[in-house]
Structure formats: C-alpha cells, structure tokens
Amino acid sequence: MLTFADRLRKGETVYSVWSQLGSRELITQLALADFDGVVIDMQHGTHSDDTIVTCSEAIIGVGKIPITRLPVNRFDAASRALDLGFEAVIAPMINSKEDAEEFASYMKYPPIGSRSWGARRANQLHGVEAGVYLQIANEKTLSFAMIETKAAYENFDEIISVDGIDGIFVGPSDFSIDYANGAGVDGDMPETQKQLEEMPRRAKDAGKLSGIFAGTPETSIKYAKWGYNFVNVSYDIALIKAGSDAFLKAAELKS
Numbered sequence: 715m716l717t718f719a720d721r722l723r724k725g726e727t728v729y730s731v732w733s734q735l736g737s738r739e740l741i742t743q744l745a746l747a748d749f750d751g752v753v754i755d756m757q758h759g760t761h762s763d764d765t766i767v768t769c770s771e772a773i774i775g776v777g778k779i780p781i782t783r784l785p786v787n788r789f790d791a792a793s794r795a796l797d798l799g800f801e802a803v804i805a806p807m808i809n810s811k812e813d814a815e816e817f818a819s820y821m822k823y824p825p826i827g828s829r830s831w832g833a834r835r836a837n838q839l840h841g842v843e844a845g846v847y848l849q850i851a852n853e854k855t856l857s858f859a860m861i862e863t864k865a866a867y868e869n870f871d872e873i874i875s876v877d878g879i880d881g882i883f884v885g886p887s888d889f890s891i892d893y894a895n896g897a898g899v900d901g902d903m904p905e906t907q908k909q910l911e912e913m914p915r916r917a918k919d920a921g922k923l924s925g926i927f928a929g930t931p932e933t934s935i936k937y938a939k940w941g942y943n944f945v946n947v948s949y950d951i952a953l954i955k956a957g958s959d960a961f962l963k964a965a966e967l968k969s
C-alpha cells in the first residue's frame with residue numbers, strides 16, 4: 715500500500731485510466747481491468763465530494779492506485795482526498811508559483827505545508843499506524859500541478875521548484891486551446907509538440923516527476939517514449955464507446 719510514489723521514483727512508467735462517471739460499481743470495474751491506477755475526475759466528471767468517499771475504497775480494495783483530479787482552486791478537497799486514502803492529487807490550472815505554493819500547503823504536513831490532521835480512513839485503508847502515516851505521508855503521497863496554459867509553461871521552472879510539488883501533469887487539450895487562442899482543441903497540434911516533449915526532461919532535471927493525459931494508444935506510446943513517468947491512457951466514456959463500436963463492427967450489425 716502507498717506504493718505509487720516508490721514505483722514512479724524507481725523509474726517505472728505507470729499507466730492509469732480516467733473516470734468521469736461517478737459510480738462506485740463502474741470504478742470497481744475500471745480498477746479490475748489491467749490498468750495500474752484509476753483517476754477520479756472531480757473537475758469535469760460527475761464525481762463530487764460525496765462520490766469520492768467510496769471510490770478510494772473500491773480502487774484500493776482491488777490493489778490499484780487511487781488518484782484524483784480536483785476542481786479548479788478547490789485545494790481544501792486535496793487534503794480531504796488524501797485523508798480518504800488517495801495516493802496522488804492532480805490540481806488543474808496551476809499557472810503560477812503562488813498557485814503551486816497554495817496547492818502544496820494543503821498537500822503536505824509541516825514543515826513543508828499546513829495539511830491538517832485527520833487521515834484515519836487513509837491509515838485504515840493503507841494499513842499503517844497514525845504516527846507512521848504522519849511520518850511517511852509527505853514522501854509517499856504525490857502532488858501533481860497541471861501545466862495546461864501558456865502562463866503555466868512560462869512559469870514552469872518556478873512551479874516545478876516549489877517544495878511540496880512532486881511533479882507536473884500536462885493537459886494537452888487545454889494547452890492546445892491556449893496555443894490556438896481558442897480556435898480549436900487538438901492535443902496533437904504541431905505548435906505544442908516541442909513543449910510537450912521537453913517537459914518530462916525538465917521535470918526530471920529538477921528532480922521531479924511528470925504525468926500526462928493521453929487518450930489514444932498512439933499518444934500513450936508517444937508520451938511514454940518522451941519520458942513521462944505517469945501516463946493516463948484513456949477514460950471510461952471513450953472506452954465504452956470504443957468497445958461498443960468494435961463489437962458492432964465485428965458482428966457486422968451496423969454498417
């Protein structure tokens with residue numbers, strides 16, 4: 715338990731699946747599939763402060779890594795997610811050193827931050843004594859600051875060097891929207907590829923981790939080759955659609 719940080723720091727590439735649909739039954743099925751972890755999306759998914767309570771249990775119950783992405787500027791929910799047993803929290807739209815410092819303050823106990831004590835559910839789920847959890851939590855739970863705007867990219871070095879930020883997590887879609895000045899959304903747009911390729915190296919040089927949202931097999935392979943430690947390969951809605959389309963096509967039930 716609490717293995718995510720160790721696996722990434724040892725050099726393993728970890729592959730997760732993203733959950734937008736806030737159902738515990740669905741989370742259990744995603745966790746039973748062969749992904750390493752499940753990301754509960756509180757920003758754009760139908761998850762809420764309530765649904766995430768049972769999600770960590772469902773994911774940990776089948777031996778997978780529980781991760782969540784917060785809504786924008788809901789740093790209070792970061793501490794609570796950790797209290798519920800999540801091993802990593804992804805914060806969207808971290809555009810400045812100040813945003814990163816505020817996020818980190820909710821993620822880490824003193825002396826790094828000011829996370830408040832109350833991790834009893836995390837202790838139980840991960841099978842560690844309260845005092846032990848306090849000693850290991852800052853190292854074993856991970857804060858990922860999302861880089862998904864031009865401003866964030868320009869402030870990359872300042873954001874990545876904040877004590878208590880363990881890594882960056884790139885959002886190629888929002889990044890592309892900002893680079894296209896709102897004209898379109900395309901994570902593969904040529905104007906952003908150099909930046910996406912260089913970020914894992916810059917994170918590594920700073921002694922930090924890197925993650926990214928892929929979405930297709932091709933982008934998953936590309937990002938892993940570029941050195942991202944943590945690649946989210948797809949999401950529940952897309953997998954249901956892809957599976958349905960493939961079935962109907964194979965059975966020749968629809969043209």
Ligand code: 3PY
Nearest residue numbers: 862885886887888927
């Ligand atoms: C993005 O690509 O902007 C994301 O936030 C990934 O979900």
Ligand code: MG
Nearest residue numbers: 862885887888
């Ligand atoms: Mg985004």
